[in-house]
Amino acid sequence: MAESDTGSDIVTAALLVIGEEILSGRTQDANIVHIAKALDQAGIALREVRVVPDIEDEIVEAVNAMRRRFRYVFTTGGIGPTHDDVTTDAIGRAFDVPVAEDPRAMRVFEERYPGEPVSPGRRRMARIPEGAELVANPISGAPGYMLENVIVMAGIPRIMQVMMEDVLPRLEKGRPVSTRTIRVDAPEGHVAGGLATLQAQHPKVQIGSYPFFEETGVGTYVVLRSADGPLIEAAVSELFALLIREDMPHNDEDEETS
CATH class of the missing domain: 3.30.70.260 (ACT domain)
Known part of the structure; x- marks a missing residue:
């Protein structure tokens, strides 16, 4: 049972930061502060931040543990075009749903790059778990998505920020703090x-x-x-x-x- 289902007017959230580069120290995460402030202003209490590497089993374990404890779970990172971007496959496993090229995501790329074939990298980013809602990305086109209470976003800060702008109006709000x-x-x-x-x-x-x-x-x-x-x-x-x-x-x- 998520914390927001206990009769309290507090809506809770957790953030899962995905990326070996964060754990190795090669990259400093710039998203935590932005997400925390955005949620705070929306009346959603960020209760936990966890960092995991780009390893499917560890992402699956973390997502399943967090989505049962909190009303919302946000993830950042691991949805790009390369072989080590494994977040989407992990989300599919966590929810036990298939992952496939999504016609809506493919249409985004076809409209954004008219007359060009959709490249293998973009096709990889068009793979979405079954049943997910898309989260818009007006910067590069590659969408995030929301499956039940899990919101999957890019790790690139500017793209993550526009994804937050798109998804926040859809979420249940608590009392602002x-x-x-x-x-x-x-x-x-x-x-x-x-x-x-x-x-x-x-x-x-x-x-x-x-x-x-x-x-x-x-x-x-x-x-x-x-x-x-x-x-x-x-x-x-x-x-x-x-x-x-x-x-x-x-x-x-x-x-x-x-």
């Missing part, structure tokens, strides 16, 4: 005890602390997140009271930038 960021000019260790008490008092507000280091000293960013506006405001008020009692200088970063 509000965020407040408070800068505290005190070391994280000085703030930690009070934050633990505050978190226990506000279980529906996610409270995190993140140290920073500057030439003038060290400090802590306290980030509060919740889908319930009044709850987050109550927690922020109590945080301010705590910081005043402990004589810790602080600023509301959201007010500073608003």
Whole structure:
């Protein structure tokens, strides 16, 4: 059962990053931040990010584990024209459905390159698991696709981004999450005890602390997140009271930038 089916208004998602080049360090993944921000703005909570190599068995295992836990699973990478682009075959195995050249995907290439035969590489990218909806790619034409709750996208950042734009309107949305960021000019260790008490008092507000280091000293960013506006405001008020009692200088970063 996916987390969004438990009666909560939170819609959850996971991201599976596919590619040996990520694990080897040859390439830095540029998609995680974009996807996390896009989902956050849509009211979809990204709960897990996993990276696997271009190995079918490992992709199948990861997809099957994640699609049962989360409302949506996004994958990036491995749907190109080369022999090591095995994501589509793995998705077919995960859902136990055949994979074949899709007439809709073939039509995209035929219309994009009129008068040219569809090359073997493009034919490979036109292979889609049975039952999947296509996800548009206006940049190069090669589509992504969505099969049940799994959304398969390219690893190239610009192409992934336009695929996200196409697929997001089709998805179930939860309540958007509000965020407040408070800068505290005190070391994280000085703030930690009070934050633990505050978190226990506000279980529906996610409270995190993140140290920073500057030439003038060290400090802590306290980030509060919740889908319930009044709850987050109550927690922020109590945080301010705590910081005043402990004589810790602080600023509301959201007010500073608003």
